[in-house]
Amino acid sequence: MIMRIARTTDSDFEALYQRITQRGRVFDEDLWKVVEKIVDDVARKGDEALFDYTQRLDGYALTAETVAVSGKELEEAASRVEASDLAIMRQAAQRIEAFHRHQIAENWTVSDEPGIILGQRIVPLERVGIYAPGGLASYPSTVLMAAVPAKIAGVGEIILVNPSRGGQIHPLIAATAKLCGISRIFKIGGAQAVAALAYGTETIPRVDKIVGPGNAYVAAAKKMVFGQVSIDMIAGPSEILIIADQTAQPAFVAADLLSQAEHDEMASAVLVTPDEVLAREVSVELKRQLERLPRRTIAERSLEAFGAILVTDNLEGAVTVANRFAPEHLELIVEDPWKLLEGIKHAGAVFLGHYTPEAIGDYIAGPNHVLPTGGTARFSSALGVYDFVKRISVVCFSRDVLEDYGPKAARFARLEGLDAHGNSISLRLAGKNS
């Protein structure tokens, strides 16, 4: 049996819960120090440090002339993507755009009293940096998920950084960037890329926000530069929690757990069900499906360390468990998923019914796949258009209403020990210019 079948009443459930939700959260002081040095060096020395770290850590040489992907490089790399694949990416981009258009917020102005105008203006960020992870695979879907909402928000300029292997941009990344109209791409990655975006160097422009997932170094660097720039979130390893009842197909449930577990050894996959028969059947299915999986070793390790099948007394109990985990991905493979959804308080994205595997949401359904992990869905949301705008408050008072409210504001200020605040009001009310 790959995953133990447990109950939330088991004496070691708390330890299991902590292990799963705290994974990847361990503060590694050594890593922090390494990242601190990188960030500090790049902030102070700019390109020199950036190129030096790229050579040392990623193993390829960069110069001010080669750090940016040229138009020719972009075209050549993109042209290597098959037309049929490009069509899929284009359709994905269209669906992502259609979904995210619903997130556009509008300026508003109100006048609740004669002489008072209040409002809120929505203004796009000027420049945003997207971190697209590199390494063994490339993740063009992440470029779509970050760039499409940024474009809808009206961001002035989108910068893409990607630790291209050997300094060559990956065809899929090139194709997606072209699709999104991103023309400034830099062949950098890791903590040094985050630092370059946050502080700017001779070749890399400083951005206002850095978005996109990355490894532990990237996550630490993002936390470090937070405040200097905005960041989307500190991403941890991926996870799924599935609530299933007796109507669920064990094979479907097992396949979905595995689609998460194959991501990496730190990924987590949890099934919560009131049906003990299903629990056992899924356990058997997991074993069967694992055998045919190319990324079997990774999936197996992930399931063993951070997987669980939990049996609850009823569906309400399963919802309680799900809310406690606050999972990144939540599937409701039950008879009436919409009814169950009412009770869900904490999750990044919810996938309803028997025919909505999480994989469809990762790519083409429309919602964003950059989601809060490690229980942070308690307080944060999927990447969205709202991440690429800020709001400016607007206030305009006439002399008449200042006469009414001014003395009250002045009194309030005096209660807080601030007298000059009062002067700025009394002077106006005594003014000759009235």
Place this chain on the structure above:
Amino acid sequence: MIMRIARTTDSDFEALYQRITQRGRVFDEDLWKVVEKIVDDVARKGDEALFDYTQRLDGYALTAETVAVSGKELEEAASRVEASDLAIMRQAAQRIEAFHRHQIAENWTVSDEPGIILGQRIVPLERVGIYAPGGLASYPSTVLMAAVPAKIAGVGEIILVNPSRGGQIHPLIAATAKLCGISRIFKIGGAQAVAALAYGTETIPRVDKIVGPGNAYVAAAKKMVFGQVSIDMIAGPSEILIIADQTAQPAFVAADLLSQAEHDEMASAVLVTPDEVLAREVSVELKRQLERLPRRTIAERSLEAFGAILVTDNLEGAVTVANRFAPEHLELIVEDPWKLLEGIKHAGAVFLGHYTPEAIGDYIAGPNHVLPTGGTARFSSALGVYDFVKRISVVCFSRDVLEDYGPKAARFARLEGLDAHGNSISLRLAGKNS
């Protein structure tokens, strides 16, 4: 002359700009280490460390029995506030509520194709902690600015922490808390209070988000626990930038600059004007008004270190300077402020015209006074209802649409090297349950 009159073309303008925008941004390694120890101790030892630090740093003894403000304490303290002051606070709360109600976002569901349902649910945070700074003065207005939007959002429970002097809650804080219906108040402050809220102790419940300004220790602690909980922002010293033209009254402008400068010695007040005559008149007015100010020393030091009067060629040039500073507070004391507003890209809150001193916005106008400082208005916004909710994406596919989109998602996954993703789709399409 208190403030030098400068031009952006002056050779030392860049240094002035850096001094003003980077103030309070200096990373103090010693302070960081002290805060790290406090946060770590409270996270590990709970109440014991929390009470110990309160005794050592704030100078009063706490126990599990006395850390919370009792109902009796709350009533007694609140009853000491004059009825007329309470009426002002109540009216401020009502106006703040009216403004923030416009920020409520609604759930939405769309079906853009038969068989596909997509949506976004807005869910309030479960538990939020408000940090109300203590020290010499008390800031009941901050309690209003944080609690009112949290209540509108539907936050389950609001916890208030306040480093009450000598362990006695300040009457104004008590009255505002009562007004906002906050009943759980703890007499703690500093980095130890932030840590207690982030990790929970035996007496202090763990929250999902910590909001509200504080000193450098509080700011460092908030940055440190970011990720474990959500935080609103890392607040720096307050600031104002005023754009004024020849229609402005020098006395009004000077009074507004001083209302900011009196906050603390790190505050910044900058006037930008194309009118050299106004520049000189404001300079004279500043000196005159300063003499009558109770907090004169503070205001003077602030103006000398972080104040400036900048003369530009025209109003467009003034707008460019303002956008570069991205000030927390921006006043447009000009003939046509609405026209000028169109060009404003970066500011926390904008105050338009001759009769909207920033002081009115601090207390009673309606918009939030918890605003981004130190140039962070480039990428962040006033505290608002949106800070107290998160969004959950919803996806539901039918078998028929999975047949269309599923293979595309599977292909996309395979391009990224993920095979089990494809299995979760192909299994469903081959399934007997179709």
